[in-house]
Amino acid sequence: MNLLPRRRAAGSFERAADGSMTLVEHLRELRSRLFKASLAVVAGLVVGVFFARHIQDFLNSPYCDFQREHWTGPGAFRCDFNARSPVDTFLLQLRIGLYAGLLIGSPIWLYQLWAFIAPGLHRRERRYTYAFTAVAVPLFAAGAFLAWFVVSKSLVFFLGMNDFQISIDVTGYFDFVTGVMLLFGIAFEFPLAVVMLNFAGVVTARRLLGWWRPVIFLTFLFAAIVTPTPDPFGMTALAAAMGLLYFGAVFVAYLNDRRRARKNAIYAGLDDDEVSPLEMEYERVGAAEPIGTAEPVEPPSPVDPPAPIQRPRPLDDRYDETT
Structure with a gap:
C-alpha cells in the first residue's frame, strides 16, 4: 500500500x-x-x-x-x-x-x-499589472464621462447659433459622440504611462516636475488637435484634466522615489563610480584584523626528461611466413 x-x-x-x-x-x-x-x-x-x-x-x-427646449412646431415633440x-x-x-x-x-x-x-511575466510584473489595470479602467471611465459632459455643452453652443430647424444624420451623430468619448478615455491614460515610466526607473519625480511647462503646452496642443469641436470649452476641459492628472502622477512618482530611496539607504551618499571602502566594510562587520604574511612557497622540483621512444621493427622481423 x-x-x-x-x-x-x-x-x-x-x-x-x-x-x-x-x-x-x-x-x-x-x-x-x-x-x-x-x-x-x-x-x-x-x-x-x-x-x-x-x-x-x-x-x-x-x-x-436641446431640440425639446427649442421646439416650436405643432403637436407633440419628437426627436x-x-x-x-x-x-x-x-x-x-x-x-x-x-x-x-x-x-x-x-x-x-x-x-x-x-x-x-x-x-x-515575473511575479512582481504581474502584481504591477494588476495595479495598473485597476487604475486604467476608472481613468478611462472618467475620460468618457468628461467627453459626455463636453458633448452636451458643445451641442448647446453650436446648435444655438442657428435660427432654423436642424436634422442630424443618426450614424454621424453616433460616430461623433463615441469618437469623442474614446479620445477622452485614451487621453486620460496619459498619467498612467508616466507612472509606469517612473516605476521602470526611466524618469524620476524631480525630472517630471521640471518638465511641467512643456507638458502643459503639449497637453493643450494635443487637446486642440483631438477635440472634434472648434470651441475652446472642450479643449480647455481636456487639457486642464490632463494637467491635473499629470501632477497627480508626479506625486505618485515622488512617493515611489521615496520608497526606493529608503530601500537603498545603505548606498546613500555614494556615487555610481565611487570605489567601495573595504576598510570601513571590515570595521562594520567586526573583521578588521591584520592579515599575516603568507607562508613561503617551495620551489618546484625539476621534471624528469621523457624516456626515448624505440623505433618499431620492420614487418619482416616481427612476423614469419606462417603468421
Whole structure:
C-alpha cells in the first residue's frame, strides 16, 4: 500500500511558466482561450442588442434635450434623425450591441488574454499589472464621462447659433459622440504611462516636475488637435484634466522615489563610480584584523626528461611466413 501523498499534476499555468509546454500545446491553449473569449463577446452582444435602444436614447439625449427646449412646431415633440439608407438604423443597433457586448464580456475576454500572457511575466510584473489595470479602467471611465459632459455643452453652443430647424444624420451623430468619448478615455491614460515610466526607473519625480511647462503646452496642443469641436470649452476641459492628472502622477512618482530611496539607504551618499571602502566594510562587520604574511612557497622540483621512444621493427622481423 502506497502511503506517500500523490503529487498534484502541474496545470497549464505552471507548465507555461516553467517552459515545459510545447509549441503545439501553446497554440491549442490560444485556440481554447480565443474560443472562450468569443463566446463571452457573443453573449454580451445578445444582451447589448436587447438594450441597444436604451443606450441609443442615452446617447441622443443631449441633442434631443436641446431640440425639446427649442421646439416650436405643432403637436407633440419628437426627436428625429436622418437616415441615408433603410438599413442604417438596423446596422446602428448592431454596432451598439457589439460595443455593449465588448464592455459586458470584458471581464471574461480580458481574463483569457491575461491568462495567456501572465505565465511569461515575473511575479512582481504581474502584481504591477494588476495595479495598473485597476487604475486604467476608472481613468478611462472618467475620460468618457468628461467627453459626455463636453458633448452636451458643445451641442448647446453650436446648435444655438442657428435660427432654423436642424436634422442630424443618426450614424454621424453616433460616430461623433463615441469618437469623442474614446479620445477622452485614451487621453486620460496619459498619467498612467508616466507612472509606469517612473516605476521602470526611466524618469524620476524631480525630472517630471521640471518638465511641467512643456507638458502643459503639449497637453493643450494635443487637446486642440483631438477635440472634434472648434470651441475652446472642450479643449480647455481636456487639457486642464490632463494637467491635473499629470501632477497627480508626479506625486505618485515622488512617493515611489521615496520608497526606493529608503530601500537603498545603505548606498546613500555614494556615487555610481565611487570605489567601495573595504576598510570601513571590515570595521562594520567586526573583521578588521591584520592579515599575516603568507607562508613561503617551495620551489618546484625539476621534471624528469621523457624516456626515448624505440623505433618499431620492420614487418619482416616481427612476423614469419606462417603468421
